[in-house]
Every structure is written in structure tokens, then in C-alpha cells.
Amino acid sequence: MISPMQFLVIGAGGLGCPALLGLQAGGARRITIVDDDHVDLSNLARQVLFSGADVGVSKVDAARQALLGRCRDSPPPAEITPLRRRLRADDLDGLLAELTAGSPRSWVVLECSDSPALKFAVHDACVRAGLRVVVGGVVGWHGQAMAVDPGQREAACYRCLFEAPPPPELAPACATVGVAGPVAGAVGHAMAGLAIGLAGPHALDRSPAGVCLHFDLLRGGVRRLAPTPRPSCVTCSTAIELHGGAPSPDHSPQDR
Template sequence: MTGLTDQQLARYARHIVLREIGGGGQKQLLAARVAVIGAGGLGSPCLQYLAAAGVGRITVIDDDEVDLSNLQRQTLHGTADVGVSKSGSAKAALKALNPEVRVTAVRERLTPENAADLLEGHDAIADGSDSFTTRAAVAAAALTLETPLISAALGPFEGQLSTFRGWEADQPCWHCYVGDMQDRPGRSCADVGILGAVAGIMGAMQALEVIRSLVPFGEPLSGRVIIYDALAQRMRTIALAKDPKCPRCAAA
């Protein structure tokens, strides 16, 4: 296998034996650059699986600090990290997991003003942030930059996940899906509660879809939304069409 070191052949052996990934796919992962917004409940497992998979460069964007109440679900951080920036704590944890990965910690809130600058140059964007304002800014930048957006969201016992490639003629964008929804005060995880493992399931699945967008295999999730119901322990997938009147992605 050319181009991979003995260490890499050993570390990624279980990927390399997969027909769907192989040595070529592993090299694509090593060369890839992914941005993850939010190093919280979704970002923790998502970042862990991306770093473990050998995604070469990862940008972690989070302006928050680790709070004791986060540790019930944000598994990237430990008790000793309470009070530390989440992006910095995430960087340290990911470097311990896989020193080969180049992690950039951005301790900033992503806004409509800085979104395009922060996200430019990435091959995929994973959004696990906790506000609609941030999500809308990420989605607008991903559409402009023509970068796949893998977006996950959580409720107390539920999760949603999709991949958006809205710049393509037949693919919906994030705005086609959510419309003009606004932040609803009192509806964040901090306010309504969440079963921690639900975040783990959705964040791990988000990492899977990031990897799929970098090394295509199986059926892409674009044009479909996964809806996970932890109370019924059931998952369904619904089709999502491009809105021909979408103000963001429809052809003029």
C-alpha cells in the first residue's frame, strides 16, 4: 500500500480492509479538512469518531466553556476540564486520541458576519450548535461555499439528521427544510433536558455522514432526513425535496 506509513496501516487497518473505504479512501480521509460547530453533546461523539477515523484536519468552533452540567452528555470533556474552553478541551482530547490529526480550536461564536471566513476551505461542515441563529449562519455559508452540510439536531428523546447540498439543482438546502423558524426561548437542551445517550447516537451518526461525504459509499443522506425517536426506539427516514420557491437555493 503506497503512501501510508506502517503506523497508519496499523491504526486504520479496520478501514483499509473495507471494500468501501480501502487504502484510497483512508488517504482521502487523511487529506480531508472538516469543520465542526459546537463541541457539546453532538460535537463530542462526532469529533471523537472523525479524529479516530484519521480526518486530517479538524476545526472545532465553540465559544463556550465546559460546565459541570455538560458532562452528563458531552463525553469529550472530563471533570478536570470544567471552566476550560470547550474548543481547547476538545483539541486536547482529540490530540490524545490521535496525534496525527491537526486540530484547530476556534474559541469564537460563529455569526453571519464571520461564518464564511471560518468555514472556507473545508471539505465538509458538521453543525451541532445549539441555536437557530448559528445554524442559519452555518447553512448560508455552506450553501455559498458549496460545501456539504451535515446537520444534526436534538430534542429530549429525539434527534434529526440530514446532509444538505443545496447548490445542486435537485438537492434541498437547510432552508428548504426548516423555513423561517426562529429561536424559541426556553427550548434549548439546557432548558428542557435531554437523555445523554440520544446525543451520542446522533453525533456518531453525524460523523458517519461526514465520512460518507468525504469517501462516498452506500446511499447518500442528501434529500433525506433521519428522525430518531428514543421513546419508541424507532428510526425513520423521510424524503426531502428541494423547494422550487426556496429564496436561498432555487434557481432565479
């Protein structure tokens, strides 16, 4: 049962919308959505929770109404909390502590924003707090989703595979490269599946922690990567020192 679990979805755009639908379809009933943006006409093609009537409405409010409308007759009742807020790296520790209220193992975070730097910052903050997190990104016809559980020392974290965000001048932006709607949908749903897998009462050998799924839908390819933890990983190594084996620390593509 995942219904007692709480899910925090950061970003309600091209990745966040299908991730929210996937969580709901998987039985999630307690979801908090964070985004500071409003629905724009250009969003409608791939941000599938929204319609023309939502243009100009806060994304978190429009997403909440869409999800509640879909599950109105499906018990138990959903608890969907909208949080209109722009996240910055230096806000994350306080926000996560406030939301999780000392119960990090009852939460799973889905990082669906369109900022590579924020993805790393959210990952690092979650690891510091002992929170399970799924990080996803999409650019063009490519995308990836990775599940991380700080409580599993034998599973790699996001920085074990991707050491640092690319410099801004080298990071392809969604606005210039574009995002293929089917890829955003596939990656968002994959993120929901990985998050539900992290939340479930599975044996450790069935957990998706440390798994990264890479999508190349233009060529019809999906690759499963399960790297071993990198000994020099600054996040994992610091976490072991601070938490006696439960990864945590250090600092540091959804489309809009």
C-alpha cells in the same frame, strides 16, 4: 480515503463531542473545532470528551487534547485546530472564506451548536460558499441530522425541509426541555457518518446529500427522510440563479 478532507465542527458540546469522536473513528485527521465556551461540571454527563480535570478549560482546547490522546499512536498524525470564537451570522461568510481558502470541496462542515437561528445561518452560508454541510439538533428524546451538498441540484437542502427557524418564544431550549444524553450521542455519531459520506468519493446515487435522519429514541424509532427539493425554497432557487445549479444563498438543537 477521507484523510485529505478537512472537517469544520461548529460547537463542542453535546452534539460536537460525539461527532468529533465519530469523525476520528472514521479516519478524519484534519479537523477544526469552533466554540467559545468553557467546560462546566454540568456538561460532563453527556459531553463525553471531557472529564472533571477539564472543568474551566476552553472546550476547544479540552476537545483537542482528548482527541490527540486517543490517536497518538495511530498514523497519520492528526491536525486538530482549536478556534475559540463566538460565531454570529454576519461573521460566517468571512470565516468560511478564510478557513477554506478557495477550496470548498475539500471541506465538510458539521453544525453542532445549540442555536436554531445559527443552524440556519451556517447552512445558508455554507450553501452560498458551495460547502457541504451536516446540520444536527437535539431536544429531549428527539433529534435529527441532515446532509446537504450544494453541488447536487437534485438533493434537498435544509430549508427545503425546515423553511425557517422557529420564533424564539416557540423554540424549545435545551436548558428548559433538557437533552437526553443517548440521543445527543446517537445524533452526533450520525452527523459524523453523514459527513464522512459526503466527503467520500462515492457515486452521486450513494451520497447521503438530501437525507435527514430523525431519531425518537424514547420509542426506539429512526426515520429516514429524503425529500425532493422544494421549488419555492429561497436557498435552492437563489443558488441556481447565482451558481448555475450549485445551490447557495439567503440568510436567515447541541446542548451546552
